[in-house]
Amino acid sequence: MTDAELIARAVVGDDRHAFAELVRRHQSAVRACLRRLTAGNHALADDLAQETFVQAWRGLKSFRQEARFSTWLYRIATNCWLADARKRKETLLGDSDDAIADEDGDEGAPASAGGGDHARGAVLRIDMERALGVLSEAERAAIVQCYHNDLSHEEAAFVLGCPVGTVKTHVHRAKQKLKVALASWAPER
Amino acid sequence: MNPTPDIDRDDDWLERLLVDDAHESRAAHVDDAGFTARVMGALPAPLALAFPRWRKPLEWALWGIAGTAIAASLPTMATDVAREMFRLIAAQPISPAHVLAVLAAMGAATFGGAAFVLRRD
Numbered sequence: 304m305t306d307a308e309l310i311a312r313a314v315v316g317d318d319r320h321a322f323a324e325l326v327r328r329h330q331s332a333v334r335a336c337l338r339r340l341t342a343g344n345h346a347l348a349d350d351l352a353q354e355t356f357v358q359a360w361r362g363l364k365s366f367r368q369e370a371r372f373s374t375w376l377y378r379i380a381t382n383c384w385l386a387d388a389r390k391r392k393e394t395l396l397g398d399s400d401d402a403i404a405d406e407d408g409d410e411g412a413p414a415s416a417g418g419g420d421h422a423r424g425a426v427l428r429i430d431m432e433r434a435l436g437v438l439s440e441a442e443r444a445a446i447v448q449c450y451h452n453d454l455s456h457e458e459a460a461f462v463l464g465c466p467v468g469t470v471k472t473h474v475h476r477a478k479q480k481l482k483v484a485l486a487s488w489a490p491e492r
Numbered sequence: 493m494n495p496t497p498d499i500d501r502d503d504d505w506l507e508r509l510l511v512d513d514a515h516e517s518r519a520a521h522v523d524d525a526g527f528t529a530r531v532m533g534a535l536p537a538p539l540a541l542a543f544p545r546w547r548k549p550l551e552w553a554l555w556g557i558a559g560t561a562i563a564a565s566l567p568t569m570a571t572d573v574a575r576e577m578f579r580l581i582a583a584q585p586i587s588p589a590h591v592l593a594v595l596a597a598m599g600a601a602t603f604g605g606a607a608f609v610l611r612r613d
Contacts (some may be wrong), residue, residue, distance in 0.1 A: 326531050331522040334497045339517065356531045423538060424516045425596055427587065430515045490505050 306372045314363050322363070326356050329373055332452070333380050339447050340384045342383040350389060355380040377452055378462040381444050388440050397491070434484035438477050441465075445473035446481075468489050 312321035317420045333355055358379050359366075366375055388489035412478075419445070435443050441463070448459035449470070482489070563570065584590075 319538075323528055324536075327524060330524055330531075331529050334522045334527070335517055335520070338522075341591065352527070353531050353534055357534050357536075360535050380598045398537075407528055416600050420594065424512070427509065428516060431509075432550050446510070450510045451517055453514065453518070477507055478503065482503070485506065485509060488505065 308370065310363060310366065310372065313360075322360055325372070329376055330356075333376050336377060336447060336452055337380055337384060340381070340443060341430070342375045342436045347387070347460055351359060351380065351383045354383050358383070370406050370458065373459050374454065374462060377448065377454070378464070381448070381466075385440055385444070404484050430485060430488070436478055437484050442480070445470050446477045449474055453487070460491035 304324070309321040309325050313320040325330065328332055330352065334348055334352045337351045341348045341351070355376060359376060362379075366372070370378075372467070372472070435446065438446065444463055445459060448454045448462050449456065452459075452462075454462065456467050456470050459470045463473075464469060
């Protein structure tokens with residue numbers, strides 16, 4: 304059964320089993336996106352993911368299929384994260400650092416630790432999460448939508464609710480900051 | 493000595509880094525682990541079939557109109573029925589057992605009626 308069919312059943316027949324199937328299908332992508340936006344704070348990301356799906360249920364009647372369902376979910380998720388980030392602006396960075404440290408415990412490890420691809424990926428993830436922490440909320444959201452969620456600039460603009468040009472500007476500025484924050488990964492002279 | 497990274501020479505390394513990281517993240521599926529059940533538990537309760545607000549006042553108004561119409565069209569029937577009932581009851585020998593039986597029947601009827609109304613609402 305397609306997403307559109309499940310949505311129709313959920314809207315017309317108030318079918319909660321159909322909505323549960325939609326949650327099951329998209330929970331991984333939404334939670335992964337929010338984990339990246341919250342710089343690795345899994346508990347906060349899951350709380351925001353739950354709020355995302357509750358809001359999706361409430362607004363399902365207004366979903367006009369002008370975008371993919373997953374893109375629409377990313378839009379709700381990003382708005383949830385932005386609203387929460389504004390509320391806890393002062394403590395956000397501290398929480399993110401704690402979350403990374405709690406999860407991995409080897410945050411200071413050099414990029415070459417372990418040697419293999421798996422170790423490189425793990426270290427890159429930690430460094431990337433920390434680097435994303437130096438970006439503004441808009442810049443981080445733009446990077447996550449364009450790279451992590453693999454959306455086009457047009458889709459990212461829909462998710463972020465801003466013009467395509469603004470998305471490009473955020474991505475450009477974010478890359479300038481990331482070049483500095485991830486300087487240890489730059490090719491050697 | 494660590495070589496100095498050339499961060500301004502080429503943006504490709506950052507592009508590759510972002511793409512690699514995104515691939516890595518997407519490849520890692522987040523296990524449901526009860527998340528769907530948690531979401532379904534957090535959804536608002538289903539709304540009961542909502543009747544319009546004007547339904548009850550309209551019902552009372554219709555009953556009132558019907559009662560008034562019956563009373564107006566049959567002015568002597570109520571008094572005739574009451575008088576006949578009183579005559580029949582007065583003709584019967586009444587004992588305490590009869591009174592108790594009538595009270596029990598009225599109590600049962602009241603209880604049954606109340607239970608029925610509460611069940612419907």
